[in-house]
Amino acid sequence: MAAAETAAQISTGPAARxxxxxxxxxxxxxxxxxxxxxKANPYLxxxxxxxxxxxxxxxxxxVPVTVLTRYADLETVLQxxxxxxxxxxxxSPFREGNASAPRSFLRMDPPDHTRxxxxxxxxxxxxIVNAMAPRIQAHAERLVAEARTTGTLEVINGYAALLxxxxxxxxxxxxxxxxxxxxxxxxxIARGTDPDNLLTEDELVARRTATLDFQRYFQExxxxxxxxxxxxxxxxLAAARDRDDALxxxxxxxxxxxxxxxGMETSINYIGSSVxxxxxxxxxxxxxxxxxxxxxxxVEEVLRYDPPTQxxxxxxxxxxxxxxxxxxxxxxxxxVSAAAGRDPExxxxxxxxxxxxxxGPRPARRHLGFSVGIxxxxxxxxxxxxxxxxxxxxxxxxxxxxxxxxxxxxVYLPSLIHRALATLPIRVG
Numbered sequence: 001m002a003a004a005e006t007a008a009q010i011s012t013g014p015a016a017r018x019x020x021x022x023x024x025x026x027x028x029x030x031x032x033x034x035x036x037x038x039k040a041n042p043y044l045x046x047x048x049x050x051x052x053x054x055x056x057x058x059x060x061x062x063v064p065v066t067v068l069t070r071y072a073d074l075e076t077v078l079q080x081x082x083x084x085x086x087x088x089x090x091x092s093p094f095r096e097g098n099a100s101a102p103r104s105f106l107r108m109d110p111p112d113h114t115r116x117x118x119x120x121x122x123x124x125x126x127x128i129v130n131a132m133a134p135r136i137q138a139h140a141e142r143l144v145a146e147a148r149t150t151g152t153l154e155v156i157n158g159y160a161a162l163l164x165x166x167x168x169x170x171x172x173x174x175x176x177x178x179x180x181x182x183x184x185x186x187x188x189i190a191r192g193t194d195p196d197n198l199l200t201e202d203e204l205v206a207r208r209t210a211t212l213d214f215q216r217y218f219q220e221x222x223x224x225x226x227x228x229x230x231x232x233x234x235x236x237l238a239a240a241r242d243r244d245d246a247l248x249x250x251x252x253x254x255x256x257x258x259x260x261x262x263g264m265e266t267s268i269n270y271i272g273s274s275v276x277x278x279x280x281x282x283x284x285x286x287x288x289x290x291x292x293x294x295x296x297x298x299v300e301e302v303l304r305y306d307p308p309t310q311x312x313x314x315x316x317x318x319x320x321x322x323x324x325x326x327x328x329x330x331x332x333x334x335x336v337s338a339a340a341g342r343d344p345e346x347x348x349x350x351x352x353x354x355x356x357x358x359x360g361p362r363p364a365r366r367h368l369g370f371s372v373g374i375x376x377x378x379x380x381x382x383x384x385x386x387x388x389x390x391x392x393x394x395x396x397x398x399x400x401x402x403x404x405x406x407x408x409x410x411v412y413l414p415s416l417i418h419r420a421l422a423t424l425p426i427r428v429g
Contacts, residue, residue, distance in 0.1 A: 031056045031067045033336075039412045042310070043351070046339035055325055058334065063093045065332040069339035071346035071368070073323050077314055077335060079373040084109040086315035086330070093332040094313050106258050106375065113374065119247060120255055120378060124233065128171070129381045136167055136386055140393035147428050148397070152404060155424035160271035163386055164264045171382070172259060173225060173232030181217070182260055185210040189257065190265040190418055211257075218256045222249070233259070263379050269308035269420045270383055271390045274299060276410075276424060277306055278391070279403055281353045288355055288395050295395075297359035299387040303369030304341040305353050310419050311336040312371065337368040338419070400429030 029052040033042035049056045050069035058067045068074055077083045085107045086092035105116035140163055147153035165182055169175065174182060188203075188210035199207075222238050229235040237247055237255060247255065278285045278298070288294055312335050316327040327333075342350040346365050347357075357364040370377035377383070394401060404425040413420040 029053055029056075031058045034416055040408075040410070042338070043342060046336060047342060047351075050339050050343060055323055060094070060332075060334075063332070065093060065334055066327075067334045067336060069336045069343075070323075071340040071343040071365075074335045074337060074340045074368055075372060076322065077333065078368070078371060078375070080320075082316060082318055082320040083314040083333070084317045085313070086317060088112070089317065091317065091330040092313075092315045093330065094315070105254070106262065110374070116247070116251060116255065117374075117378065119237065122236075124378060126381065128233075129385065132167060132170060132382070133385050133389070135170070136163060137389045137393070139163055139166055140389045141397060144393045144397040144428070151427055151429070153426050153428055155275050155426055156268060156272050156421055157423065160268040160390060161264075163271070163390055164267040167267075167382065167386055168259065168263045171233050171263070172256065173230055173234045174221070178217070181213070182264060185214045186260050186264045187413075189214070190261050190415060190420075214257060214260070215253055218253055219249070222252055222256075259379070262377070263382065265418060265420070266308050266377075266379070267383050267386045269418055270299075270302070270387050272421045272424050273306045273308055273419065274302045274387055274391050275394065275401075275426070276421065277302055277353055278395070279401060279426070280407070284353055284355045285395065285401065288391075292392070292396060294355050294359055295388055295392050296384070297357065297363070298355035299384060299391060300358040300363075300367065301353065301355050302387070304347065304357070304364070304367035306419070307338050307341060307367070307369040308419055309369070310338040310417060312375075312417070337371070340368050394428070398428045400427070402427050 029048045031045065031049050031053075032038060033045040033049075038045055046069055049067065054068070054070045054073065056067040056069070058065055068077065086109070087107060088109060105113045105120070108116065140159075143159055143162060144153075147159075153159055161183055166176065168182065169178065188206040218234075221234060225232070225235040226238045229239055234252075234256065237252055278288065284298070288298055314333050314335060316329055316331045316333075318329050320327050340346065344350050366372070370380040370383075404427045410424070411422040413422055
């Protein structure tokens with residue numbers, strides 16, 4: 001059976017069914033956003049659940065968890081030490097099953113998370129990231145100039161992926177000719193970041209294969225950089241071998257894997273979502289053409305309105321209260337940050353895409369597109385630079401932009417955590 005067909009069965013069958021409601025009275029609103037029918041637009045179901053069942057029971061496979069959709073609840077959990085990932089403590093209900101992959105600090109808890117993130121922070125400095133901006137901008141402008149000669153551009157694989165793989169390759173020290181392999185590994189591993197309960201056997205096999213290929217390549221790269229360091233992130237992290245806080249080989253692989261998946265796939269999907277959202281709102285596209293100073297506000301608004309990462313997961317590490325309910329140690333929650341971004345308690349007129357929302361002296365409330373708290377996205381500065389360069393080059397380097405297919409024909413990849421278009425063909429003037 002094809003993986004897509006199997007994924008559809010998993011999403012609609014027992015592996016993703018809502019928890020049973022009361023036997024009598026009107027049926028409660030159920031969390032059905034994982035159903036393939038909602039893939040193009042999960043936001044209506046997010047709204048229904050947020051308004052009627054802000055603490056919504058849900059069966060993730062055979063594991064009962066709670067879906068959170070309100071901004072205030074997510075902000076509380078993400079900044080509270082009552083809520084953790086819980087894998088090392090063996091209390092997480094989410095069953096992290098990719099044993100072949102070194103875990104990145106993205107799913108670690110203190111003190112290991114604190115130590116690893118601190119080391120990467122020292123290497124992932126604003127100086128390094130900001131120095132990449134002119135190169136990224138020039139690359140985006142070259143790709144747009146080439147597109148003008150043909151009148152067409154495939155945004156996902158022919159634009160965003162080229163920008164992200166080149167940027168990430170430069171940051172990590174990966175040669176340009178390995179970029180295609182990086183993308184293939186990233187796609188398989190990114191799909192595998194969904195809970196294992198929701199993955200097909202084919203997807204689990206693809207994740208294991210990509211993980212092993214990734215590890216073999218980066219083990220060789222790490223050895224090369226230790227022997228002959230260059231000016232890149234892998235060299236800087238691999239160079240510290242004798243310090244007490246030095247990264248182990250396994251930790252180096254975990255950090256590299258995180259950079260490839262989060263640094264590549266998230267950026268690709270971020271750019272794709274930005275382009276599509278502007279095309280769906282021609283008034284805002286026209287406003288951005290007229291007012292280039294709104295570029296950075298526009299890319300922030302995309303992270304609120306249609307973010308590339310839809311949810312994350314946390315586990316209660318002790319008995320704790322949230323929104324009037326008691327959670328016990330080991331209880332799991334899905335934090336749907338994409339739903340929180342449309343919460344009217346946090347944002348006026350939240351379903352309106354408004355590129356001025358984050359501009360001026362009184363910007364809108366911070367979005368959760370990059371999370372908050374100790375797990376705030378380390379790659380946020382680079383993702384913002386890539387998105388601004390990609391959108392700026394497209395908007396200001398063309399006279400017209402329009403979809404080259406019907407909107408209804410757009411296809412999303414099956415990943416649930418990542419909101420990812422398979423392709424996005426456009427016409428450029």
